[in-house]
Structures are given as structure tokens and as C-alpha cells.
Amino acid sequence: MNDTLKALFIEELEDMYDAEQRITKALPKLIEAATCKDLKAGLEKHLKETEGHVKKLEQVFKSFDAEPNAAKCEAITGILAEGDTIVKKNKKNSAINAAIISAAQKVEHYEIASYGTLKSWAGILGNNEAAEIINQILEEEKNADRSLNELSEEKNEEALEEVAPGTLNR
Numbered sequence: 001m002n003d004t005l006k007a008l009f010i011e012e013l014e015d016m017y018d019a020e021q022r023i024t025k026a027l028p029k030l031i032e033a034a035t036c037k038d039l040k041a042g043l044e045k046h047l048k049e050t051e052g053h054v055k056k057l058e059q060v061f062k063s064f065d066a067e068p069n070a071a072k073c074e075a076i077t078g079i080l081a082e083g084d085t086i087v088k089k090n091k092k093n094s095a096i097n098a099a100i101i102s103a104a105q106k107v108e109h110y111e112i113a114s115y116g117t118l119k120s121w122a123g124i125l126g127n128n129e130a131a132e133i134i135n136q137i138l139e140e141e142k143n144a145d146r147s148l149n150e151l152s153e154e155k156n157e158e159a160l161e162e163v164a165p166g167t168l169n170r
């Protein structure tokens with residue numbers, strides 16, 4: 001086995017192990033801020049999946065006989081901080097759901113990029129079990145992104161409307 005690539009793989013895995021835990025903590029804030037019930041439901045579903053991703057990553061560590069360690073993911077920390085800011089700024093206006101979708105899709109795209117890489121590295125390292133688990137996570141991230149895309153068409157239109165505060169309950 002190529003030790004250099006394996007070390008790189010484990011580093012990236014530790015990064016995503018940290019990222020998923022941060023996402024688990026951030027999603028409830030987005031769910032609370034959403035005024036669209038379809039968006040709330042979609043994010044709630046993805047929160048459950050994200051909790052599953054933490055567990056699945058632990059299985060990946062195990063498949064490499066490695067301890068599950070978290071290494072701070074600076075990227076997701078930044079993406080979540082920006083998300084927090086944009087959501088706070090739009091809390092009381094008609095763009096709130098559009099703002100949440102944009103923040104959530106940035107998270108998904110980072111995850112999709114990372115898991116695409118991890119999946120191919122696991123394959124190159126000959127660990128098919130890891131590649132399969134990572135692929136399951138990757139598919140859930142892609143589905144989450146697709147659902148957000150569908151919702152965004154409607155919610156971006158809504159963001160153009162002038163709505164009195166408190167009437168955004170759809």
C-alpha cells in the first residue's frame with residue numbers, strides 16, 4: 001500500500017470527520033430560521049443523514065485500522081460562519097429561505113468535492129469497503145444538493161417579493 005497516499009487519505013478523512021460534526025451543530029440553526037416548511041423538512045432529513053455520516057466515517061476509519069480523530073476543517077468552519085452571517089442579515093425579510101438554501105448548497109458542494117476525492121483514493125488504496133461507504137455518503141450529499149436546487153427555483157422568486165414580516169409561512 002502507498003503510505004504517502006494513505007496518510008493523505010487519513011488526513012482528509014479526519015478533516016471530514018470534523019466537518020460533519022460541525023454541520024450537525026449548524027443545521028438546527030438553519031432549520032429554525034427557515035420559514036418554508038418544505039425547506040425545514042428537507043434540512044431535517046439531511047440532519048439525520050449527517051448524523052449518519054459521522055457514524056459512517058467511523059466505519060471508514062475502522063476499515064483502515066485507524067482511530068477516528070477529528071482535525072479542524074477550516075473550510076467548513078468558514079462556510080458555516082458565512083452562512084450564519086447571511087441568515088442573520090436576512091432573518092426578517094422575504095429572502096430568508098433563499099439565503100438558507102445558498103448557505104446549505106455551499107456546504108453540500110464542499111462535501112461533494114471532498115467525498116469524490118476520498119472515494120477515488122479509497123479505491124486506489126484497494127479498500128473497497130471504504131470506497132463503498134464513502135459512495136453512500138456522496139450519494140446522500142448529491143441528493144441533498146438536488147433537493148435544494150429544486151426548492152431554490154421557487155424560493156428565489158419569493159425573495160423578490162415584498163412581504164410583511166411574519167407572513168412568510170409557506
Ligand code: FE
Nearest residue numbers: 020050053111
Ligand atoms: Fe455529510
Ligand code: FE
Nearest residue numbers: 015073074075
Ligand atoms: Fe476541510
Ligand code: ZN
Nearest residue numbers: 108111141144
Ligand atoms: Zn451534507
